[in-house]
Amino acid sequence: MTQATQKVPVLGLKEQYQPIADELEASVLAVLRSGNYILGEHVKDLESEVAKLSNAQEAVGVANGTDALILALWALDIGPGDEVITSPFTFAATVEAIAIRGAKPVFVDIDPETFNINTKQIEAVITKKTKAILPVHLYGHPADMDPIMELAKTYKLFVIEDNAQAIAATYKGKTTGSFGDVGCISFYPTKNLGAAGDAGMVTANNKDVADRLRKLRAHGMWVRYYHDELGVNSRLDEIQAVILRTKLKYLSKWNDRRRQIAKLYETLLNNCPGITLPKTSADVTHVFHQYTIRVHNDKNSQTKGRDVLQTKLAEMGIGSMIYYPVPLHLQKAFSQYGYAQGDFPVTELVSDEVLSLPMYPELTDAQVKLVAESIKTILNAPATTPVVSQPVAGTV
Numbered sequence: 562m563t564q565a566t567q568k569v570p571v572l573g574l575k576e577q578y579q580p581i582a583d584e585l586e587a588s589v590l591a592v593l594r595s596g597n598y599i600l601g602e603h604v605k606d607l608e609s610e611v612a613k614l615s616n617a618q619e620a621v622g623v624a625n626g627t628d629a630l631i632l633a634l635w636a637l638d639i640g641p642g643d644e645v646i647t648s649p650f651t652f653a654a655t656v657e658a659i660a661i662r663g664a665k666p667v668f669v670d671i672d673p674e675t676f677n678i679n680t681k682q683i684e685a686v687i688t689k690k691t692k693a694i695l696p697v698h699l700y701g702h703p704a705d706m707d708p709i710m711e712l713a714k715t716y717k718l719f720v721i722e723d724n725a726q727a728i729a730a731t732y733k734g735k736t737t738g739s740f741g742d743v744g745c746i747s748f749y750p751t752k753n754l755g756a757a758g759d760a761g762m763v764t765a766n767n768k769d770v771a772d773r774l775r776k777l778r779a780h781g782m783w784v785r786y787y788h789d790e791l792g793v794n795s796r797l798d799e800i801q802a803v804i805l806r807t808k809l810k811y812l813s814k815w816n817d818r819r820r821q822i823a824k825l826y827e828t829l830l831n832n833c834p835g836i837t838l839p840k841t842s843a844d845v846t847h848v849f850h851q852y853t854i855r856v857h858n859d860k861n862s863q864t865k866g867r868d869v870l871q872t873k874l875a876e877m878g879i880g881s882m883i884y885y886p887v888p889l890h891l892q893k894a895f896s897q898y899g900y901a902q903g904d905f906p907v908t909e910l911v912s913d914e915v916l917s918l919p920m921y922p923e924l925t926d927a928q929v930k931l932v933a934e935s936i937k938t939i940l941n942a943p944a945t946t947p948v949v950s951q952p953v954a955g956t957v
């Protein structure tokens with residue numbers, strides 16, 4: 562079954578585009594006609610808007626979220642000989658960026674409820690070489706920032722937030738990306754705020770760091786053709802910026818709808834045996850980039866319960882994804898750091914169990930219900946009393 566013929570595809574990019582097509586197309590056409598294509602007014606305006614949204618002093622547009630991380634580490638002079646503490650349960654880009662800078666990623670296991678770095682285990686791995694802590698706000702749930710900021714203060718470490726999946730989330734009333742020295746955003750098309758291609762941004766709470774980032778993204782230049790230092794080309798273009806500015810107006814409504822869908826999944830799947838539903842910590846606003854359940858494994862079976870559920874859902878026309886099946890400490894690409902199976906038991910267990918269900922604002926209540934009832938049928942759980950579909954205020 563292709564994505565087009567599925568009853569509930571795992572992603573809904575066309576569904577997001579259609580209701581705002583006229584607005585998006587007009588804005589793109591205006592840029593095309595303007596002849597101004599790179600690092601122009603739309604990039605500047607988007608930087609101001611994202612800085613404001615993130616409660617950060619500055620924001621610097623770059624080519625993608627991976628570059629945001631690499632350039633953030635670079636702007637803080639993190640490189641060979643340095644160690645950066647992070648989670649092994651994230652997208653590879655987080656760790657790639659540390660490795661590409663020549664620094665060493667030092668992993669800490671995760672909390673089984675939030676899937677984020679277990680802050681109680683950070684202090685034990687801090688050494689003289691530690692330069693930064695790099696928490697990831699995975700699936701849109703903010704990492705536990707208070708203890709991280711406390712440790713950073715005590716040991717004089719930088720904090721780099723991987724905010725790729727959590728734009729506009731909050732922790733104790735403060736927006737993600739505004740805690741650390743820098744926050745790194747991805748605007749990959751499937752993100753809560755997605756471009757029509759690659760784009761990224763670094764938020765910063767220090768003008769010097771932001772200015773250094775502006776130089777690094779443009780070949781080390783401040784004045785055209787005068788290269789103060791080595792840099793790269795990681796410019797953001799005007800078409801992506803105008804698309805993001807157009808969509809930014811809807812982000813808050815879209816995130817509300819994501820939370821509404823999460824609540825509906827929770828109501829429908831509450832007592833379903835064999836799975837654990839995601840939890841939201843007190844004092845955070847989750848933006849549900851993903852709605853990720855854990856599927857328990859039967860110790861007597863060779864096959865993972867998660868894989869069986871995913872296959873059967875696919876047969877019923879329902880998409881799902883595994884973010885992420887192999888923890889980063891066990892990936893070949895990072896084998897030089899000497900980690901082994903058993904080093905991070907929670908991460909390893911969770912990687913075998915996670916399954917992300919369809920989660921995007923355009924899902925209808927009926928689709929969410931179909932996903933939940935299909936899971937219950939597969940897992941032999943009793944059906945729920947029908948949920949009355951509510952019209953969704955504010956969804957486009």
Ligand SMILES: Cc1ncc(COP(=O)(O)O)c(C=O)c1O
Nearest residue numbers: 625626627652654655725747749
């Ligand atoms: C946690 C995390 N970090 C970094 C990235 C890298 O972003 P990009 O794909 O825009 O390079 C992503 C996105 O894919 C991500 O999910």
